[in-house]
Amino acid sequence: MGYIVQQQGGRRASRYASRRNADINMTNLMDVMMVLLVVFMVAAPLMTSGIALDLPKVGGKALSGDDTSVNISVDKDGYYGEFGGAYIPEILHKCVEELTNTYLTVLNDESFKQEFDQLLRDYVGRPSPLYLARRLSEKYGCKIYLKREDLNHTGAHKINNTIGQILLARRMGKTRIIAETGAGQHGVATATVCALMNMECIVYMGKTDVERQHVNVEKMKMLGATVIPVTSGNMTLKDATNEAIRDWCCHPADTYYIIGSTVGPHPYPDMVARLQSVISEEIKKQLKEKEGRDCPDYLIACVGGGSNAAGTIYHYLDDERVRIVLAEAGGKGIETGQTAATIQLGKMGIIHGARTFVIQNEDGQIEEPYSISAGLDYPGIGPIHANLASQHRATVVAINDDEAIEAAYELTKLEGIIPALESAHALGALKKIKFKPEDVVVLTVSGRGDKDIETYLA
Numbered sequence: 346m347g348y349i350v351q352q353q354g355g356r357r358a359s360r361y362a363s364r365r366n367a368d369i370n371m372t373n374l375m376d377v378m379m380v381l382l383v384v385f386m387v388a389a390p391l392m393t394s395g396i397a398l399d400l401p402k403v404g405g406k407a408l409s410g411d412d413t414s415v416n417i418s419v420d421k422d423g424y425y426g427e428f429g430g431a432y433i434p435e436i437l438h439k440c441v442e443e444l445t446n447t448y449l450t451v452l453n454d455e456s457f458k459q460e461f462d463q464l465l466r467d468y469v470g471r472p473s474p475l476y477l478a479r480r481l482s483e484k485y486g487c488k489i490y491l492k493r494e495d496l497n498h499t500g501a502h503k504i505n506n507t508i509g510q511i512l513l514a515r516r517m518g519k520t521r522i523i524a525e526t527g528a529g530q531h532g533v534a535t536a537t538v539c540a541l542m543n544m545e546c547i548v549y550m551g552k553t554d555v556e557r558q559h560v561n562v563e564k565m566k567m568l569g570a571t572v573i574p575v576t577s578g579n580m581t582l583k584d585a586t587n588e589a590i591r592d593w594c595c596h597p598a599d600t601y602y603i604i605g606s607t608v609g610p611h612p613y614p615d616m617v618a619r620l621q622s623v624i625s626e627e628i629k630k631q632l633k634e635k636e637g638r639d640c641p642d643y644l645i646a647c648v649g650g651g652s653n654a655a656g657t658i659y660h661y662l663d664d665e666r667v668r669i670v671l672a673e674a675g676g677k678g679i680e681t682g683q684t685a686a687t688i689q690l691g692k693m694g695i696i697h698g699a700r701t702f703v704i705q706n707e708d709g710q711i712e713e714p715y716s717i718s719a720g721l722d723y724p725g726i727g728p729i730h731a732n733l734a735s736q737h738r739a740t741v742v743a744i745n746d747d748e749a750i751e752a753a754y755e756l757t758k759l760e761g762i763i764p765a766l767e768s769a770h771a772l773g774a775l776k777k778i779k780f781k782p783e784d785v786v787v788l789t790v791s792g793r794g795d796k797d798i799e800t801y802l803a
Contacts, residue, residue: 417662417738419729423611424700426735428728431610432695440597443517445612451513452619464508465623468541469498471505473624475631475787480759487780490641492628492789494653495764501792502621502653503534503605509620510603511538519601523547525589527554527582527649528720528767529561530792531605536570546570549588551580554719561796579713582649582723586697606650607727610698614655614728621656628787629660636785643778645670645788647771648741649685649720651727653791662733668740671730672774674716675743685714686743687726688734696725717746717800718766720792744773752776753794753801765792766800 423429423445431441451457465471474493482489494502507524514522522539524546526532532548539546548565552574555562565572578584586608593602607614607621629639644661646654648671661667676684684690684704691702696711704712704724716722733739744752752772757763764772768790780786794801 417733417736419611419615423615425614425728425732427693428699428701428731428735429611429614430700430728431698432700433610433698434594436594436597437610440593441610441612447517448513448612448616451516452509452616457512457516460512461509464512465505469504469508470496471623472627472631473497475628475635477635478756478760481756481775484755484759485775485780485786486782487784487786488636489775489786489788490632490635491760491762492624492657492787494624495762495768495790495793499530499534499537500795501530501534501765502624502656502789503531503792504537505623505656506605506617506620506652507531507534507538507603510601510616511535511542511544513616514544514601514603515542517601519599521545521547521596521600522603523549523589523592523600524603524605525549525582525585526561526605527551527585527722528718528765528792529554529558529565529796530720530765532570532572533561533564533568535603535605536565536568539570540568547592548572549575549585549592551575551578551582551585553580554582554585557800558719558796581714581719583696583711583714583725590697606652606723607655607729608650608697608699608701608723608725614699617652618655618659618729621652622659624653624656624789625658625660628657632785632787638785640664640667641787642666642784643668643670643780643786645672645771645774645786647672647674647721647744647767647769647789647791648688648726648730649674649718649723649767650725651730653767653789655727655729657787657789658733658739662738669733669738670774670778671734671739671741672744672770673726673741674714674718674721674770675745675748676715676717676722678745679743682712683715684743685716685722685724687714687724688731688741689743691724691726694725699725699728701728701731702726717749718770720765720767721770742774742777744770748773748776750801753797757794762790763794763798763801764790765794766797767791769794 476491524535575584604613633639646657648654674685694703714722714724749769753769
């Protein structure tokens with residue numbers, strides 16, 4: 346069973362749900378000690394037009410009315426504009442408070458930076474290449490660079506974040522690590538760093554994803570992790586996250602929860618974005634070397650929860666010369682009901698501790714998302730990206746299953762690179778933009794397609 350979401354009007358929420366005057370719908374999930382809380386606030390459709398691209402428009406009104414100001418930074422309470430915050434059960438207040446009071450101090454500590462940078466260089470293999478895709482560029486009439494996160498150790502961008510968080514967990518004295526995973530890349534990355542640091546690792550993964558991503562499951566087991574199949578809901582990423590939070594509620598003292606994307610209660614969205622920002626940091630340096638300029642005309646990335654997208658755009662958020670395009674999972678089409686296009690269809694709500702856009706029915710119940718990609722079928726979106734879309738700083742397009750598969754085969758045949766299904770959605774966005782010959786485009790290939798071969802061949 347998923348979290349219950351309630352619609353609610355009124356003033357902006359405080360950082361902890363228990364301190365708000367709003368009515369709260371609480372569901373006893375497993376244990377009388379634990380309540381998983383989700384509150385839904387003002388419902389509003391979202392418009393993602395506003396950038397001068399030849400892209401489909403999304404109906405609805407902007408949340409901010411006629412206010413043209415752009416506020417893209419996180420505040421002290423963990424809000425990006427109207428999105429974010431920390432809506433958590435009482436039992437987790439101490440854990441989250443400790444993390445909030447610790448993460449910036451640790452991330453800014455010189456010894457942490459040195460160890461983090463050393464592991465990214467010598468263990469992960471950074472910097473990842475910025476590859477000029479010549480044949481792909483010829484087809485789309487511009488200059489397309491691919492940020493090759495698929496070449497990282499473990500085969501995706503996820504390792505950037507897990508290394509940073511495992512170092513933080515160790516400094517906080519935690520001995521037990523839990524994680525959720527969808528496509529399995531975050532699970533593999535978490536199991537990898539736990540093996541590296543000799544720490545216990547438990548990974549929650551929906552039973553549906555266990556079956557369609559069994560290669561990654563075996564990798565996690567080989568690395569020493571305990572993989573727990575989740576059988577609630579539609580047995581995918583949302584449900585795995587539910588179980589991970591449930592575990593954290595039951596073991597708050599010794600357990601550290603490594604969240605894999607820019608979702609969850611503050612400070613996770615900000616922390617994950619900071620740890621993934623190495624992607625855009627490298628893009629700036631690499632573009633300077635290759636093009637004599639440190640900014641592209643377009644940045645393109647797929648978005649489910651939004652970790653690779655956050656890392657890709659982090660150092661360009663306030664640079665309006667750069668057009669940001671986010672590709673979410675359209676599934677079988679946003680009009681079919683079988684979709685994970687959260688920004689296109691979602692309404693304001695709270696999921697997994699953060700206020701953001703959520704796919705839900707008229708009663709505020711979360712609806713099951715669908716995507717051919719196990720890493721993108723999440724019914725919410727990171728508050729960073731919800732805010733960027735609502736502020737018209739980013740343009741969001743829905744890429745359907747067939748479009749993603751077509752784009753994956755195109756990259757394979759033109760450049761000899763087999764992308765992950767998640768990355769294929771970013772590639773699918775290329776056909777929805779009219780480029781100029783002088784445009785410089787950077788597209789992040791977030792992972793490699795080894796795990797998706799059976800799907801591609803089906």
